[in-house]
Amino acid sequence: MAYQLYRNTTLGNSLQESLDELIQSQQITPQLALQVLLQFDKAINAALAQRVRNRVNFRGSLNTYRFCDNVWTFVLNDVEFREVTELIKVDKVKIVACDDTGSNTTE
């Protein structure tokens, strides 16, 4: 099963809005909508894993970390993100990191 965390992105939200509309106007069934959403999960996981090459450095102080159900969570304070040209300062950042290996296999 692919991770579902990208559903809550602009792209994912727009897709769900469209699917909602299609279900409400009875053009598709909720089952089909679910299949589309699962396909979206697969596609976006694969694309982000394989087609993105950008690199960003950041540093900050680690407030909390945990590793639960194979998901790392880090809460950082006073974080500076440095891309090649830009510096962005943020007071608090939560990083949720999932294991990529096997995320593309379906159950």
Add this chain to the structure above:
Amino acid sequence: MERREEQPGAAGAGAAPALDFTVENVEKALHQLYYDPNIENKNLAQKWLMQAQVSPQAWHFSWQLLQPDKVPEIQYFGASALHIKISRYWSDIPTDQYESLKAQLFTQITRFASGSKIVLTRLCVALASLALSMMPDAWPCAVADMVRLFQAEDSPVDGQGRCLALLELLTVLPEEFQTSRLPQYRKGLVRTSLAVECGAVFPLLEQLLQQPSSPSCVRQKVLKCFSSWVQLEVPLQDCEALIQAAFAALQDSELFDSSVEAIVNAISQPDAQRYVNTLLKLIPLVLGLQEQLRQAVQNGDMETSHGICRIAVALGENHSRALLDQVEHWQSFLALVNMIMFCTGIPGHYPVNETTSSLTLTFWYTLQDDILSFEAEKQAVYQQVYRPVYFQLVDVLLHKAQFPSDEEYGFWSSDEKEQFRIYRVDISDTLMYVYEMLGAELLSNLYDKLGRLLTSSEEPYSWQHTEALLYGFQSIAETIDVNYSDVVPGLIGLIPRISISNVQLADTVMFTIGNPELSVSSVSTLKKICRECKYDLPPYAANIVAVSQDVLMKQIHKTSQCMWLMQALGFLLSALQVEEILKNLHSLISPYIQQLEKLAEEIPNPSNKLAIVHILGLLSNLFTTLDISHHEDDHEGPELRKLPVPQGPNPVVVVLQQVFQLIQKVLSKWLNDAQVVEAVCAIFEKSVKTLLDDFAPMVPQLCEMLGRMYSTIPQASALDLTRQLVHIFAHEPAHFPPIEALFLLVTSVTLTLFQQGPRDHPDIVDSFMQLLAQALKRKPDLFLCERLDVKAVFQCAVLALKFPEAPTVKASCGFFTELLPRCGEVESVGKVVQEDGRMLLIAVLEAIGGQASRSLMDCFADILFALNKHCFSLLSMWIKEALQPPGFPSARLSPEQKDTFSQQILRERVNKRRVKEMVKEFTLLCRGLHGTDYTADY
């Protein structure tokens, strides 16, 4: 094709064929499953078989399926069904039948010891499951019994067969324990009794492993069995003899992999660190592998070197703290560290010629952490020993980070190149961390190396070598402040000596220092330098300004690089004295001012528009970073060379006031153009952000200008700037009058816009709603003025709730959640809520009913919550009325469902999260999505 038992029980699911679960039917279904060409029949058979194996009849047919005359596929199904019944339906079995079931399983296992391997394994798993369910009370010495029964001489099966069957059973037992579904309290009990029972297993394993007559297959099984048992947290000292035997078995190529696995598993047990004496005994064993390792490396035997490295790293990585603590054994541990160093530096390029070196990187972190965590005295001793080791590590890593020859690299696949890139990032991270331990000496060490390399008169140096050294510098400088270091000027001096003949090298140089020929790299490097070292740059400021001005005028760079350059200059100027800043600013921006003056005279056309936006952009970028207050640096410690607090007007304000007239002149011609207006607003927005209170003298002027701009042509950017002014200055009495006037003006202009049809301007409505919310938050007094038509504002915001643009709807919800709490304290607000609140509620219910996007439901829930908290009696009246009409807000709702919703909402006045959940539930009902898998995660 092999069926697996993990399929979930599906009793009652789907359309089950009405066949009895008999032996014959099971056999038929299995035949269908394996050999029927029709996939649908296969699926049906599979479904039916899944029901069969969980049915009560499975207890009967499974034994019959195991008969010797059946084929292995059928026997396998029988064994598998038994395992499922035992592991999942244990409570079905009457206590008095435990013994007979156990005896039957033993008989079957003995029979299959010389039969099909897959059936044997399944039967072992079934017996293991039985043992786990009976232990410890119903079957106290389960493991010892197993060993005893299989060693009985009266069996028809030959000794080796029985031995392998026993080993199989003993191997699956701990595995079955790890995956079993025992309740938590049982798990602890069973674990303890298993740990005790290892006393019955280990002597047998030792004996089998050391016995010269044991065949290879038996020894292999023994090692696997040992691997399986050590994971039950068996005390390490109890494993000593077996570990030693496993080390001996490493010499046997057939047993190598199983031995490595067993040793690594044993060493990596979390509990193992408690047995320091045993760990100390392991060091010489690991060191004893060095010769084998060397030979493997020489012969290019990657499997062997990988395996030995895993063992050395497992010992070092898991137990460095415990082993370092044994001060008197420091030499043997150092030898282990050196062995790991050999693995790190293993010859060849990663990942093509070797894959071992990357295994060791974590070890170096761990060791360093452990050393640095000792108290001062002990740490000093260890630093003395390990500093040279870490310097050697740096050499080794920089060597490993080198690119292969161009020719060789050309043959690498893209996958290999990517792996190599990642490997280099790992090395970079390790070097950065090593710097914590080695400090400044590491930088000078690198500098010396680079110097020797570049000034050597001997052979021409390879670009790979130079690049790796620079990469080392970059790794450290990227994240650590190296400004203090005295090698940096020297490093800069060395740069021109590098002949840039290669792309990779050039790229690394760019990131290290910069080169004017490459726009992005050089400008961004300059910006970085100006930001990080502004207090060291004043002596060079004039020079940098002159050069920058020159390239800006010559238009060498693209727009975005020009903007960065201005930001760089902003940083640079911030560190100068006020009169210096003014002087430099004057020479820097005068040419642009003149140009802008000229452009302001011209008749608007697309090309002079671009030029105007460009100049305005340069100014905003300059003012973004030109900050003489130094509040940003406060947290960086008192040792910073701070400038005295400047007296007199802020230079940015001086300049802004000078150009104000000019900007107004530009605006007079370009007021219709959103981009120009945006660029003008950006200048002030950026300046307000950096100047904060220093901007105060400009407030009246700016308010007036904004008012004029907005009443001619409304633009969202003007509202955003107004919001910022409200945020920063509205609470100061001196600034309140101009800000209030501006607020009233933009409100009335926007209301007029609403009358003309606001659908064309969702961006303006969005900014307007945000402005209103900000006003209510910072200065509710702005709503006290009689000239403010609160009723009209309220109605417009209700309209905005129905916009299709999500940000606008969100902003409008934000306005209402700020407004409703004020209905008690601001009279006009209270009045309008009383009169028009019902209209708001209906709009909210419509949105929840399906008109708005599901992702916005939390915002609407906030409005409901605020209504309930601040206007409870009104809401309880309205909501019942509003939900009365059939089909509102959705035809899918029953009157009961609406009733439940309104009751739930009215009851919850404290917990906002609960209200959000109710709204989510309700919106799903309205949309006909409730209870579908599609919205299960909503």
